[in-house]
Structure formats: structure tokens, C-alpha cells
């Protein structure tokens with residue numbers, strides 16, 4: 001029996017949903033599969049605050065419109081990789097992960113790369129002496145850019161045997177915060193449809209993975225040529241579009257004090273531990289972050305916004321709520337038919 005582990009980070013729940021689909025498919029094949037949400041393993045804010053890795057959009061935003069008077073020691077990914085050293089807090093993992101034959105590392109795609117939290121975590125790992133087979137998995141909106149290359153390089157640097165990559169575009173969870181309305185039922189139906197596609201793709205991937213253990217490996221083409229080609233226009237739109245949007249309209253951290261009930265949800269949910277309370281007990285964020293959107297989406301009273309274009313706009317409720325809405329829809333339809 002293949003003993004697998006899936007390690008993931010998920011900003012708004014889509015990658016967590018994808019990890020559970022991979023887990024189900026693995027279990028159907030008789031693998032055992034443990035799951036590890038990075039946020040349960042380690043205090044991400046401690047990991048982050050010590051040596052933050054920041055993607056280009058964050059660095060640019062901090063340079064253009066600093067949120068804080070205090071300098072934050074940003075490291076771009078290149079510098080972070082060059083200066084990477086083992087974090088003693090994570091050294092025990094070399095022993096703890098010895099029991100696994102296969103480890104998958106998953107993250108959303110942020111600006112064509114793994115989320116900064118995942119990059120930081122991987123760079124902080126010890127170098128593994130026992131060569132374990134690993135793969136990467138990603139969720140995105142259509143343009144995964146250098147994600148796979150990045151994961152392959154870092155994981156190989158850490159002594160792992162990188163064997164492949166699997167990914168899926170689901171619903172456009174990131175763009176919800178600039179839309180006036182977001183139809184839960186429609187998005188739920190799309191999520192169910194995409195999940196079916198994802199399972200088919202995972203099935204092909206696992207055929208290949210299983211073959212690695214049987215001695216006659218299948219041929220596996222990795223990211224499809226179609227996807228790569230299809231990614232080019234997306235990539236152009238994203239590189240100019242996202243950067244423009246983020247740097248001109250989105251960056252910031254605003255709060256409607258009259259709406260805030262001081263529940264601390266945003267403080268607790270921020271994986272970078274960047275949200276603090278001011279003297280009056282209202283949340284503030286001192287620096288630019290990776291913009292995972294969790295604080296905005298999870299605030300119960302919609303008191304937070306990043307800029308005018310995210311203020312009073314729709315919020316992403318998480319995959320569970322969407323699937324529930326789609327199921328209610330289906331149920332109502334069936335009842336009508338009766």
C-alpha cells in the first residue's frame with residue numbers, strides 16, 4: 001500500500017477542496033492518504049515574520065504606497081532561494097515524514113507562482129536524506145505560469161525526487177471581491193462540474209503515479225500543451241491586468257468602524273499574522289500582504305475593504321457553501337419534477 005501525505009496551503013478553500021478530491025481518488029485506489037494543512041503544522045505568522053518572502057506585486061505596492069512607517073524586511077523569491085537555510089522549527093519533519101512513500105505539496109497560484117507562505121515553508125525545510133517521491137498540485141484561474149517549475153526546483157533542492165504535477169482551474173474566487181453580485185448557486189454548479197473534471201485528471205495522474213511503484217512507469221505528459229498555450233493570453237492579461245489592478249486599485253486596508261463588531265475573525269484568519277488591533281480595538285494591517293483575500297471574505301459584517309472597488313462588493317463564501325447551494329438547487333429541481 002502506498003502511504004501518501006498531502007501538504008497544502010489554501011487562501012479561500014479551493015486548494016483545500018482540491019486536496020480532498022485527490023485524497024478521495026487515492027483512497028479509491030487503496031492508498032492511505034494523510035492531510036496536512038500548513039496552518040495546523042506551524043505558526044505561519046512566526047514563519048512569515050522571521051523571513052518574509054514577497055511576490056513582486058507586494059514589493060511594488062510597498063515601494064509605491066507604503067502602509068507603514070516601519071521597514072519590513074521583504075525578500076524577493078530569488079534572494080530568498082539564494083539565502084535559504086533550514087529552520088530548526090521544521091527539522092523534525094525529516095524523521096516524521098520517513099513513513100511516507102509519496103508527498104504532494106499544494107497551493108493556489110499567486111502571480112504565476114506558489115503562494116509566498118508555501119515558498120517560505122519549502123525553503124525552511126531540512127534537506128531530506130531519504131529520497132522521497134513528491135509531486136506538486138495547484139489550483140488557479142487559468143494561468144499557472146511558473147508554478148510547476150518553481151516547485152520542482154525548490155523540492156529538488158531539498159533532496160526530494162520530484163515526479164510530476166497536477167492542477168485544476170476551478171471558480172474565479174479571486175475576482176469575486178470586485179463584483180457587485182456573486183450567484184452562489186451558479187458558482188456551485190460550476191464548482192461541481194470542475195470537480196468532476198478535476199477527478200478525471202487526478203485519475204490519469206494517479207495511473208502514472210501508481211505505475212512508478214510497479215516498475216514500468218507510464219508516460220505522463222504533465223501540464224497539457226493546450227493548457228500551456230491557453231495560458232499565454234491569460235498570462236498576458238494577468239501580468240498586466242493583475243499588476244495594474246493590484247497596484248492601482250486594490251492595495252490597502254480599509255475598515256468601516258460602524259460595521260466592525262470587533263470579533264477578531266480577521267486577526268485570527270490572517271495566515272501572515274499581519275492584522276493587529278489599534279488602540280481602540282479595531283483591526284489594522286501595518287504592511288502589504290500576499291492578498292489571499294481571507295480577511296475580506298470571512299469578515300461577518302463586511303466591514304473590511306482593500307479599496308473603493310472592493311468596498312460593498314461580493315464575497316467568496318468558500319467551496320462548502322457553494323456546493324451546498326448547488327445541491328439545494330438540484331433538490332428543488334427534483335421536487336418540482338415530482
Ligand SMILES: Cc1cc2nc3c(=O)[nH]c(=O)nc-3n(C[C@H](O)[C@H](O)[C@H](O)COP(=O)(O)O)c2cc1C
Pocket residue numbers: 009010011012013014015016107108109110111112113139140141142143144145170171172173174238242290291292293
Ligand atoms: C493575490 C492573488 C494572485 C493570484 N494570481 C493568479 C495567477 O497568477 N494566475 C491564476 O491563474 N490565478 C491567480 N489567482 C487565483 C487563485 O490562484 C485561484 O483563485 C485559487 O483557486 C485560489 O485558491 P485558494 O482558495 O486555495 O486560495 C490569484 C489569486 C490571488 C488572491
Ligand code: SF4
Pocket residue numbers: 255259260261262263264265266267283298299300301302303304
Ligand atoms: S472580522 Fe470584520 S467585524 Fe470582525 S474584527 Fe475584523 S473587521 Fe471587525
Ligand code: SF4
Pocket residue numbers: 269270271272273274275285289290291292293294295296
Ligand atoms: S491581511 Fe487579509 S489578505 Fe492579507 S494575508 Fe492576511 S488575511 Fe490574507
